Amino acid sequence: MDPGLTDAELVAQVLVHKDQFRGLVERYQPKLMRYIFRIGGKEAGEDLLQEVFINAYQNLSGFDQSLSFSSWIYRIAHNVVISHFRKQKVRPEGNLHHDSEDVLAKLYGEGDVEASADLKMDGERLSAVMKDMKPLYRDVLVLRYFEQLEYQEISDVLRIPMGSVAVYLHRAKKQLKDLYDKN
Amino acid sequence: MIKIDSPVDNSKDFAAAIMHKIETEHIVAHSRWWFILHDVAFWSLWFLSALVGAFALSAIVFVLQSSSWQLYMITHDSFLSYATNTIPFLWLVLFLIMVMLAHVNLRHTPRGYRHSSLLLIVLNLAVTVFVAVIITAAGLGKFVDEEVGKHLPLYVPAMHKQELEWFKPEEGLVIGKVVYTDQTQQLFILEAPDTQDFDVDGHLLSNEEWQMLKVPSVRVRVIGVPETAPFVACIVLPVPPLGMAPLHLEYAERKFLEPRSIECRGVRPYDRFDQIKHW
Numbered sequence: 401m402d403p404g405l406t407d408a409e410l411v412a413q414v415l416v417h418k419d420q421f422r423g424l425v426e427r428y429q430p431k432l433m434r435y436i437f438r439i440g441g442k443e444a445g446e447d448l449l450q451e452v453f454i455n456a457y458q459n460l461s462g463f464d465q466s467l468s469f470s471s472w473i474y475r476i477a478h479n480v481v482i483s484h485f486r487k488q489k490v491r492p493e494g495n496l497h498h499d500s501e502d503v504l505a506k507l508y509g510e511g512d513v514e515a516s517a518d519l520k521m522d523g524e525r526l527s528a529v530m531k532d533m534k535p536l537y538r539d540v541l542v543l544r545y546f547e548q549l550e551y552q553e554i555s556d557v558l559r560i561p562m563g564s565v566a567v568y569l570h571r572a573k574k575q576l577k578d579l580y581d582k583n
Numbered sequence: 584m585i586k587i588d589s590p591v592d593n594s595k596d597f598a599a600a601i602m603h604k605i606e607t608e609h610i611v612a613h614s615r616w617w618f619i620l621h622d623v624a625f626w627s628l629w630f631l632s633a634l635v636g637a638f639a640l641s642a643i644v645f646v647l648q649s650s651s652w653q654l655y656m657i658t659h660d661s662f663l664s665y666a667t668n669t670i671p672f673l674w675l676v677l678f679l680i681m682v683m684l685a686h687v688n689l690r691h692t693p694r695g696y697r698h699s700s701l702l703l704i705v706l707n708l709a710v711t712v713f714v715a716v717i718i719t720a721a722g723l724g725k726f727v728d729e730e731v732g733k734h735l736p737l738y739v740p741a742m743h744k745q746e747l748e749w750f751k752p753e754e755g756l757v758i759g760k761v762v763y764t765d766q767t768q769q770l771f772i773l774e775a776p777d778t779q780d781f782d783v784d785g786h787l788l789s790n791e792e793w794q795m796l797k798v799p800s801v802r803v804r805v806i807g808v809p810e811t812a813p814f815v816a817c818i819v820l821p822v823p824p825l826g827m828a829p830l831h832l833e834y835a836e837r838k839f840l841e842p843r844s845i846e847c848r849g850v851r852p853y854d855r856f857d858q859i860k861h862w
Contacts, residue, residue: 418612421601422599426598429597429598454601457605457610457612458610458612461612461615461618462617555697559696561696561699561700564699
């Protein structure tokens, strides 16, 4: 695989030569593994990641090339994890404490002084608080601050209007702060 | 769950394992057509929902237009009983369900989720209303109302409901199609809803009312004196759509002229008509 290829170019190649799918897997495996671990916790592992890539392989012809491939495959990963935990009838635990320092730094960086001052908490605590958050709020926070996706990409992953992403992010930060205060 | 035989140490091994799995399990990618059909299905369902919603809206408009709310006091004791009897609940419920279905289907089109619910609802309503205007203009609202009445046991079409409300000779109300007029004999014959001929004495009617009665196959509502043979007409009103607003000023003015008032005074629908004039 030529590392200089964009996602769109790589997808175009895969649609002609299926064996090129290997390049997409190599490119997205680390990111998606982290994402699945973040939203699914230790319960979620490589089995789910395999399911994500097989799912992506089967549905690649349906990928709208005018959209971001990254959003598309994140959406598949999101759905696979949600569906997995729904079948298990348990709530995903999530695991966020490994990179919570970065997230806090980003929250500071956004100039949300009131929230960021109150969110000065350790990683494990952040992870515990986020477990109690409304799933949609947790999802937007993870996608925005842990996965560093743009608003439009979050909109495409969660299939919600872009305006709603901003609203949910605002509410998510507020809920995070409220939950932290309660604890 | 897919299992990979060998441990996965890095992305290259993982990718190799995925490719191996695809090959050995003969996993096939869906064709482009499958996705195109999927998109077409949602667009079609959206259009179908909007179309059915438009038919429902057209039927609502027809039912309300033909209900002559201005005359509710003649046929009902209160506006509440009139409204309960007239509001087309079936069509309203169907319309709301279709608006919701159209919204859901539009949201599932390739980029439908990117727009706010409000925008999608407004867009849906705009399309539905536009199609409903065309359907109504083509007279299909009445057609739908009558066809559903033929096939749905408990549903009473608007025109039949109107006949039930207006064909009560014992209360001074008659409705039907004019099949014969003789102004010199001051007699006209209606084909009543039960298809029987119904003789009406028109000696109290004005020349304008006779002109209306002479329109071929015209359907009219008659307020008259109960228990008279033949039935003595006090006022003749057109049935929509011939006259959408049946309360012409001339009726209000003329009905107090003698001898009409003397013979018709005390007849409940006639007195109610008087109240409408002052309303």
